[in-house]
Amino acid sequence: MVQFNSVHVLYLFEAAKWTIALSLIAFTGGAVLGVPLALARVSGFKMLRLAAAGYIQVIQGTPLLIVLFLSYFGLSIAGYRLDPLVAAGLSLTLYSGAFLGEIWRGCIEAVPRTQGEAADCLGLSRLQQYIYVILPQAMRIATPLTVGFMVQVVKSTSLASIIGFVELSRAGQIINNSTFQPFLVFALVGAIYFVICYPLSVASRRLERRFHVAR
């Protein structure tokens, strides 16, 4: 039996980089997907609104794990072999896109209606209203919530371990399989997640307080 040693700790740190990389992929992809979703949710076209709402409902009503299995095992049987990283990136993008879309929709709707009406009176087109009046204010409201959601994204990357992608959780399992010191190993893994997530949580709270005072 191998004793837990510093090599293992380094291995965990190495794996934590992949957790961060996957988080960034998921968040970037989610943002790219989330913006049009949020805009579609508040759009004037009923079909667009319904389609976006349907997508969000489906993703928010199924476990991320199932989405992950569908894109990894499911698509591979249908003939598309996805690398674990691609499958994990894809499902995390679909997942965070739905949540970010819903969060941002709330933020857009939180901007007082009178702002849009005033912009209307000033003769701004609908596009101009969004770009110059509504979205800047919505972004202000959205910042703390978005940073808070990043914590969620980082934590959900742990599920990529289940399809065999070696990030922090998977590295923990691998080390545990040879050292049999689960308490120590997983406590350390948890601690590394905490170190990544806690600053984001604190930042989210601070931002929220600051914007609250400013308003």
Add this chain to the structure above:
Amino acid sequence: MSYQFDFSFLGERWPAFAEGAWLTIQITLVAIVLGFALGTACALTRVYAHPLVRRLVGGYVEVIRNTPLLVQIFIVYFGIASLGFKLSADVSALIALVVNLGAYTTEIMRAGIESIPKTQVEAADCLGLSRLQVIANIVLLPAIERVYPALTSQFVLMMLASSITSQISVEELTAIANVVQSETYRSFEVYVVVALVYLALSLIFRVGFWAVGTVLFFRRRRLGAAL
């Protein structure tokens, strides 16, 4: 693409799916009841107790909310077993889910409790209500009423997250799906079916919570305000 969809496995496998879904429902309900109790107790502590105890509860909430559920489940299942306490997979999963939900509930309930104006409590004191009556009727019930939407959506997320317990061999819906797909090689179809079952479950839970809400908060219904 020449792939033929084949859902014929459903014919003989549906009882397994039903059993898995039933276990998912059971785990979720128990976790909700215990997690809500734990969270409410912690929220009351966080608002009213000695500062040191408050910090302790705050620490619990932060640690749980900033680490993945998967790791929490591993710590409970493998970690506690390595310390000499043998727990079954079901019990370990339940402990992890309760501890996890408890932390989220604490934050939500704390927001609810803090939103109750102090004057309400003072008025109740003046009317001679006992401490317990004040906490139950003046603080907790209205607090729950205010945060009910946040609370129930957290509960639904918990139901979905319970799929992770399949990783320590709890035989719930996702674990059943894994078994069936490995025996039928119909992974795409199996996971589509299970995704639909989860969708149905979250719908059922939402409707259930809404029904419970209308019964629980009858005063609000009488006022005609939406939940």
